[in-house]
Structures are given as structure tokens and as C-alpha cells.
Amino acid sequence: MSKTPPFICIDSLDKDFGRRKVLNGLSLDVCKGEFLTIFGPNGAGKTTLLRILSTLSGFSSGSIVIDGFEIKENPAEIREKIGFISHNLLLYKDLNAYENLRFYGKMYNIPSPENRISELLQKVELDHRKFDVVGSFSRGMQQRLSIARALLHNPEIIFLDEPFSGLDVHASGVLDDMLEDFKKGNHTLIMTTHNIEIGLAHANSVAILSGGKIVYSKRGNLPDSDDFKSIYYEYAGDKA
Amino acid sequence: MSYLRHIMALVQKDIIAELRTKEMLNSMLIFALLTMVMFNFAFGSSSAMKAVSSGLLWIAFLFASLLGLNRIFVHEKDENCLDGLMLCPIDRSAIYFSKAISSFIFLSLVEIIALPIFTIFFIQESFLSHLWLLIIILVLSNIGLSVVGTLLSAISINTKARDLMLPILFLPVIVPILVAAVKSTELVLSVSSIDTQQFWIDITVWLRTLAIYDIIFALVGFLTFEYVIEE
């Protein structure tokens, strides 16, 4: 694993929010095919980090290279490769499920979206509601559709920001299955969470983000959740 | 080419969503008609109405456009859809132009319905011979209102008192449009009584003013919109 150059390479990243430093010299490497879970207390900068990686937010100094592309110079190339799942739906409630996906399909320049859309709708078990307005869906259905939206362009890299928060049983089951599929499909995933059991369930490497820095990271041979809890409190406990 | 396709898809999305609810269009239209009726009560006599009719028309359209512009980014802010758009590999100015085009279309639709009603209410004689001139004035003014309004709407959506902020920012900026549109509409409405050569000189000045304004602000919007929506 160490021979190949890292797929995502973050070097001494700083992010000032007004006069407050949210990220403070954060460095992190992620390899292709890795499933990294980042733990950290609230306000540690997890969401900010994912938003910067997905080109939604800018940063003050440092460098980020994803698959050979410098993030500030080639944001469009990077956007094509990433999918972003968060608790925000990113869906239009006045459009139906199919229209939402078709719209985003056009945005991502997907050549023949029809097949991809029906494939995804089957996967998230919403095929029967294809032509219903999203506003009429239950929250859980909306969240499933939101997952389909994020995967429309078949991204190699997937960022998940607290993806399980607020999901109902059905939706988190769908997400669980998908996460296992991604691991087999050699996708690169970064997930943030503060729930240790969920975070460890899929990951093959972990990191702890606290005070704007990575304070702990481990690749492979992950500790079980009880051991990890004590590690977590050791590194981030005083700030949690 | 994909730039144009993105803009088309964005505009199409706005139109589908709007036609499904018709919230914005209905309220804009009713508001424009209400303004006209209210003006009639405020000014009373028909001779006074005639003198100010082109001003009245534009005040009605202006406030209707304000109503629409206030809403143009609301759908994007719900459920953070703007983030969804910014995740897409599209040029950010495409979002700007698509929103400007959408508001242009909505405003024009309202005007197409409101204008004949206005004519019936306030203009007795026909100006149909110069209708095409009126259409040019409307198109140029609508472009101006949309390009400025979209940029300022994107700014005001980030403030504490969203819909209160837009008029404060928007109205003083579009004064040149209002002046040019009212003056040129006045010319068109009274065309028969004015000697033609002077008429053409005057109307060209106003139309040129509108066109220059449109170009300047389309450029300003194109160059600065990215800074407004980024984080």
C-alpha cells in the first residue's frame, strides 16, 4: 500500500473562519480503495474538512491534491470524481424523483442517464415512486433518493458527512449495503461521524480529528470499539 | 457547448418547479394588477392618470419583479440545493445566467398578461403601430432587472432579514433602468403627437442607455457571482 502514491494528499491545511482557526495545519494521506472514518468531537472541523475536499469551501493555506489534480486549479475535474452524502437532501421538493435525477444527470454530463436512473432507483427501492413529487415523500424516502443523487455519476471518491444521522431503519439498511458494495468496488471513501460503532463497522482505516488537526491515525488492523473508545478519549477526550 | 446545456437544464428545472406550484407567477401577476388598481384610486381623475401612466406601468412591473427576485434563490436555499449545484462540475457563472434567464422569463410572462390589461384600463387610443418598440423596451429593461436582481438576490439571501434587504439594495441600483424605461415608454405611448425625427433621436438615446446598462451589469454579475455563492 505504501508504494503507490497517495490518492488524496492533504498537506498542512489551514482554514480560518473569521478570526478563528477551524483547521490548523492538518495533513492527511488517503490511498485508493481506502475506507477512512474520521472521528472527532463536535466543532472539531470534520464537516469543514469534507466541504473543503469536495470544493464547496475554500481554505486559507496549504495544499490538497486529489488523483493528481490540485484542488484550487482543477476544481471541475475533481467534482466529477466525487459524490457527497450528508444529512442535507440537496433535492428539489417541487420536482419528482425522476426529474431530480435527470436534472443532476445533465449537470454531470452523463451520456445516457435513463438506464442509470432506473438502476439507482431500484437500488434505493424507490422505483415505484419515480414520478411522484419529492415533497410528498417521507423523510426516509427522501434520504434514500438523496443517496441515489450523490451516486448518479458513479463517483470514484465518496465523502459521507454524518450520513447515518437521522436515517430511518430502512434508509440506513440501504446505506449499509451500499457501503459494503463500494468497498468491493475499489472506491475511496471518507466518512465522518462521532458514533464509534458505526464508524468502525465498515472502515479499514481511522483517524481522529481534534482541535483542527489529525491527532491519531491508523491503517488496517483496527482496534475493536471498546479499545478504540479509550484511544478516542485519550486523544480527543479533553476537548470532547 | 456543455456550458449552454447546463444553463438550459438549470432553466428548465426552474420552469418545471415554478409551473408545478405557480406560486411566484401568480403572486407577481396579482401584485402587478393590484398596483394598477391602487394607482387608479390614488390618482383618481383620468387626465392625471394619462400623464403618469407609463410611470405607473413601470412601478407595477418593478414591484412585481422584486417579488419574483426575492423568491428566485429560495428553492436553492431549502435543503441546501445550492451546495448540490456547487458540487456539480459546472461553471458557477452558469448558475448565475440560468437564474437571470429564469427571472427574465417569469417577469416577461407576467408582463405579457399585464400589459393588455393595462392598455384596456388606462390607454384608450391604440399604439399598436409601435408595439414592436414597446417590446424592445420591455426586453431590454427586463434583461437589466434580471441581471442586477439575480446578483443582489443572491447577496440578500445571506442576510438576516432576507426579503427586507433586497429592495434596499435593488431599487437605487436600477434607477437608471426605471428612468430610461419610463421615458421611452412615454414616447411610444404618445408617438402620434410628436414629430418623428425628434422621436427617433430621443428613443435611440434611451434604448442605448438600457443596452449599455444591461451589458455592464451582465459583466459585473458574471465576474462577481462566484464570490457571492462560494464559502
Next chain:
Amino acid sequence: MSYFEAAYFAAWLILFLYVFYIERKLAVLGRDLNHLKEVVKREKS
């Protein structure tokens, strides 16, 4: 003439009030800053 005087009185009054506001506020802020610096020093020692 009285208009002339009134006009200039009004204009200079506005400018004077603004200068007064800035100088006054700066004095207050300077005092607060020194006070806070002392508090920080005391807490550290």
C-alpha cells in the same frame, strides 16, 4: 446670509460630530484594551 451661515453651520456640525464620535470611541476602546491586557497578564501570572 442667514441661509449661508445655517448651511455651513449644519455641515461643519455633522463633520464635527463624526470626528468627536470617532475620537471618543477610540479613547474608550483604548481604555478597554489596556484593561483587558492587564486582566490577561494577571490571569497568566
Next chain:
Amino acid sequence: MKDRVTRRLLGMASFIGIFISLYTVFRAPLDKNLGIVQKIFYIHFPVAIVPYFAFFVVFVCSILYLKTRDRKWDKIAYASAEIGLVIDTALLVTGTIFNKPTWGVWWVWEPRITTSLIMWLLYAGYLMLHFSVGDIERRPRLTAVFGIVAFISVPISFMSIRWWRTAHPLIFTPAKIALGEALDMQMWIPTLIFLASMTLFYVYLLGQRVNMINLQEEIQDLKDEIGG
């Protein structure tokens, strides 16, 4: 420390300058046709130029902020907008009072005055925008964009008396300058001194105002430090 001394000196220099220029204004010869009323021009002209200049500074600093993301430019832009607005207010008030004896009414909807008022409204909007964006990270960007948009009013106001034939006196036209009629030398000198001292006054205010913002931030930082 050194900055503070410089700013004090600037303030003093601008005050002395303004007094000297007021003195020279009253020493200058009376205009043959207009009499004492013409003396208004010496003061009115320099004071009228400063807001234009201040808003131009807002425009330039807004662009510089967006290009460099240096908070310094945002502070200067904000301070300059506020100072421009205050001086513009003084100008509108003088203009209004002064309209009464010259035109017989308090307010005339004349292009220069009207466009000055619109300019005033725009920059009042600029300040309102500054206060109503709660997010400190977003605020400089939004106000910078509006600072660029609002600048449209400055050239329009400046050119207004050239574009529309109006009652507002127009001093500098090419024809008048060619004939040497614009202003004679004795009138030029007080005007230029006044202009120089008004500019100094503006720079002094700008320095103090930016200093005030810096102090406020420093205090906030210290408070956060103690609080945390």
C-alpha cells in the same frame, strides 16, 4: 505607537489646513456677478469631491479584497464607505439649506442633487448590508460585491450635470477652461488648498476608522481568550 503619532499629526494638519483655507476663502476677491454667494463654491466643490473619492476607494478596495482575500481591504472599504456617507450627508444638508435662497425651494429634483441622493441611499444600503450579514466569513465578500455594484452611481452622479442640461452650475467645461474663464488664479488657490486639506481630513478619518475596527477586533480576541 508610531502609527498613532502619524494619525494625530494628520488630523492636526487637516484641521489647520481647513482653517487656513477658510481664511483664504474670505480673503479672496468677491465675484463680480454672484457676490458673496460665489464663495460657497470654494467649500462646496472640495467637499463634494471627497465622497466621490471615498466611494471610488470603496470600489477599488472591494476589487482588491476579492482578488487578494486580505481583510485589510475590507476594513478600508467599510471605513471609506462610512466616511463618504457622512460627508455626503453634510453635503446634502448644505445643499438643501442653500437651495432656499438661490432657487426659492428647499428641494429641487435636479439631476446632480437627485443622483447624489441615490448615491447616498446606495451606500446607506451598503452599511445596512454590512450589519445584516451575521456570518463574519461571508460578510466581506458580499459587501465587496455590492461595493462594486453600487459604484455605478458615482460616474452617473459625476456626469449628471454634463448629460442633462440643468440649473446646477458647471464650472469645468472645455470651452470655459480654454477661455480662461473657469476660475481666475486668485480663486484657484483657495480652492486647491481647501481640496488638499479635505483630502488630508479624509485620510485622517480613514486611518482612525480602520484603527477603530482593529481595536474592536483585538478586544474581541482578548475577550474570547479570557472567556475560553
